[in-house]
Amino acid sequence: MFGFGKKAKKLDGIDILIIKTIEAKNRNFYQVAFPSVVANDVMSMLQKLEKSKINQQEFLGEIGGFRIVTHLEALTSYNVLDDADMEAQPVQIADFANILLRRLEALAESGKLGESEELAFIMGELTMLRDGSFVPQE
Template structure:
């Protein structure tokens, strides 16, 4: 892993994932979440990235995403181009909700078969969307 320096993880910092997507609307998502839960969130999103569900047919415009960069324990993020939506970080709750809505719709329509992986991912996404995964301050 490439790093600028060895820093101790700050539990009150914010982590960012830069996620590449191949979409007409955008090519990048910055997903922000508290550093204290970074390991769980990153491992879950890596599992989804490797999953057969990571296709446009399943999760829409985010389908085929790949995690490019993990920025750990940032204490300040400054948006320099306010007009560009890609410059704004998406909170993990909103990102999880986008994924979850798509998967729930596919499950209800019968296009997805029940599996342990699907149940695990949907459970994790529900907790992220509802904020029960991320400690409240």
């Protein structure tokens, strides 16, 4: 019974990751937003990708070499104060996953990435994030 209200709020909230890029042309960082209810799955996959040999600019483009610097949990709201700055607006997880997935699919089709369990896992997780399979449909 204790802490039930806190758990319920977490499930209704929004998590935001701040992901720093090494040498991106258009951004120094990405804010990636996703429902708190899928936070464990999203964090697990992105941390695995962060530590992976795939996390290089030659594979992921300007996102390559990223590192997760902050995880904000169970927010009930956020305000974007500078609409003109594209870094101020969080990117939805489906869009972020789509960016990564398109890049990896192109590399896989061209044969530049060998097949591995790690790559298959990451691409499967990104596909679910892109398609909304992680998010419970209500």
